Amino acid sequence: MSRFTPLLQQLIDALRVLPGVGPKSAQRMAFALLERNREGGLQLGAALNAAMTKVGHCQQCRTFSETDLCSICADPARAEDGIICVVGSAADQLAIEQTGQFSGRYFVLQGYLSPLDGIGPQDLGLDKLQQLFADNKVQELILATNPTVEGDATAFYIAELCHRQNVKVSRIAQGIPVGGELEFVDGTTLSHAFSGRKAF
Amino acid sequence: MSRFTPLLQQLIDALRVLPGVGPKSAQRMAFALLERNREGGLQLGAALNAAMTKVGHCQQCRTFSETDLCSICADPARAEDGIICVVGSAADQLAIEQTGQFSGRYFVLQGYLSPLDGIGPQDLGLDKLQQLFADNKVQELILATNPTVEGDATAFYIAELCHRQNVKVSRIAQGIPVGGELEFVDGTTLSHAFSGRKAF
Numbered sequence: 582m583s584r585f586t587p588l589l590q591q592l593i594d595a596l597r598v599l600p601g602v603g604p605k606s607a608q609r610m611a612f613a614l615l616e617r618n619r620e621g622g623l624q625l626g627a628a629l630n631a632a633m634t635k636v637g638h639c640q641q642c643r644t645f646s647e648t649d650l651c652s653i654c655a656d657p658a659r660a661e662d663g664i665i666c667v668v669g670s671a672a673d674q675l676a677i678e679q680t681g682q683f684s685g686r687y688f689v690l691q692g693y694l695s696p697l698d699g700i701g702p703q704d705l706g707l708d709k710l711q712q713l714f715a716d717n718k719v720q721e722l723i724l725a726t727n728p729t730v731e732g733d734a735t736a737f738y739i740a741e742l743c744h745r746q747n748v749k750v751s752r753i754a755q756g757i758p759v760g761g762e763l764e765f766v767d768g769t770t771l772s773h774a775f776s777g778r779k780a781f
Numbered sequence: 782m783s784r785f786t787p788l789l790q791q792l793i794d795a796l797r798v799l800p801g802v803g804p805k806s807a808q809r810m811a812f813a814l815l816e817r818n819r820e821g822g823l824q825l826g827a828a829l830n831a832a833m834t835k836v837g838h839c840q841q842c843r844t845f846s847e848t849d850l851c852s853i854c855a856d857p858a859r860a861e862d863g864i865i866c867v868v869g870s871a872a873d874q875l876a877i878e879q880t881g882q883f884s885g886r887y888f889v890l891q892g893y894l895s896p897l898d899g900i901g902p903q904d905l906g907l908d909k910l911q912q913l914f915a916d917n918k919v920q921e922l923i924l925a926t927n928p929t930v931e932g933d934a935t936a937f938y939i940a941e942l943c944h945r946q947n948v949k950v951s952r953i954a955q956g957i958p959v960g961g962e963l964e965f966v967d968g969t970t971l972s973h974a975f976s977g978r979k980a981f
Contacts, residue, residue, distance in 0.1 A: 585875070586846050586848075586851070588828070589836055589845055591828045591831070592828045592829060592832040594828075595827075595828035596825060598818055598822065598824070599796075599813070599825075600809060600813045608872060609800060610799045611832070612870065612872055614799070615833070616870070616891060618798055621798030622798065622833040623829070623833045625798055626825075626826045626828075626830040627826070627830075628788070628794075628796075629792060629795075629822050629829070630826040630827075631788050632788045632789060632791070632814075633815070633823045636788050636789055636815060645785070645789055647786050648786075670816070672808060672809070672812055
């Protein structure tokens with residue numbers, strides 16, 4: 582046995598599409614399923630098939646959705662105040678939604694501007710966002726992009742669009758995280774925390 | 782969005798059958814596939830389906846095989862010297878096979894004796910192993926079970942079967958691993974290394 586039987590080898594190779602799974606983990610996963618949980622393996626196969634073919638994007642906010650409008654965009658109560666929060670991914674959207682502090686709608690970029698990778702404004706659906714501005718559906722836009730180079734660049738680009746169309750735009754605060762220790766906070770974050778200080 | 786869309790949530794739940802994958806990793810995997818690699822996700826689904834339904838066990842050595850006999854058992858050259866190496870899993874078999882030092886056949890237990898989990902001799906296919914003894918196909922049996930409590934107990938049990946049927950039985954050496962540093966080797970391994978010392 583220089584290698585495994587063909588179907589087993591195919592499974593081990595296929596498992597490596599998962600992020601963070603290398604050859605050894607893939608082998609361990611394949612053996613674990615074959616030895617102890619074939620039923621679970623079949624269910625995972627079916628779930629993958631269903632999700633990859635049927636999960637699309639919300640027509641309005643671009644988050645993952647099986648229907649034309651996601652449950653948030655379909656909820657009239659969440660459109661009332663006309664506030665839209667722009668996030669980079671559905672995972673970021675979930676993180677914000679789980680705080681329970683935001684009751685408006687979202688716009689999910691599904692990525693950030695990255696000219697080197699060929700990702701431009703149209704790939705992030707910014708034309709759709711501008712359409713929302715034109716329809717007068719947006720009172721305020723809150724930028725909640727990642728505090729990274731790409732996230733910052735994307736935020737600046739979108740803020741510029743808002744200024745041009747006279748839409749109020751803000752960005753979530755950057756500063757020291759709750760529970761962090763000051764001595765271990767990096768310098769850039771500390772200077773953001775100082776420049777963003779609030780009356781006490 | 783208190784949770785995800787149903788198919789996405791099903792996928793995240795299903796991914797948790799994989800060993801070492803918790804809720805956060807499952808979410809990251811699902812998003813990565815949906816965002817960047819739907820093709821790979823579909824291939825993984827198909828590979829899982831094929832492997833779970835079609836990969837069975839070799840009738841002779843119990844390793845994973847899609848055919849009645851695995852490629853090693855089907856190779857007459859490997860049966861010539863009548864040596865069988867008993868291992869706990871197909872992964873262990875692969876590790877030994879990759880050394881290129883062993884040219885006999887294997888017997889894959891697919892587990893170890895564990896009365897508390899209800900795993901007895903028949904679950905490890907030891908009746909098949911005894912059948913090989915009865916057919917006079919075994920000149921020597923090499924025990925390469927894990928050096929753990931379960932592996933040791935299983936090795937003792939199989940050694941007893943061999944003694945009863947007058948089959949020569951040996952166990953792979955326990956000692957210090959190559960490249961290890963003596964000061965960090967545990968006491969039990971060191972005493973095994975002393976009692977197993979060889980003339981230099």
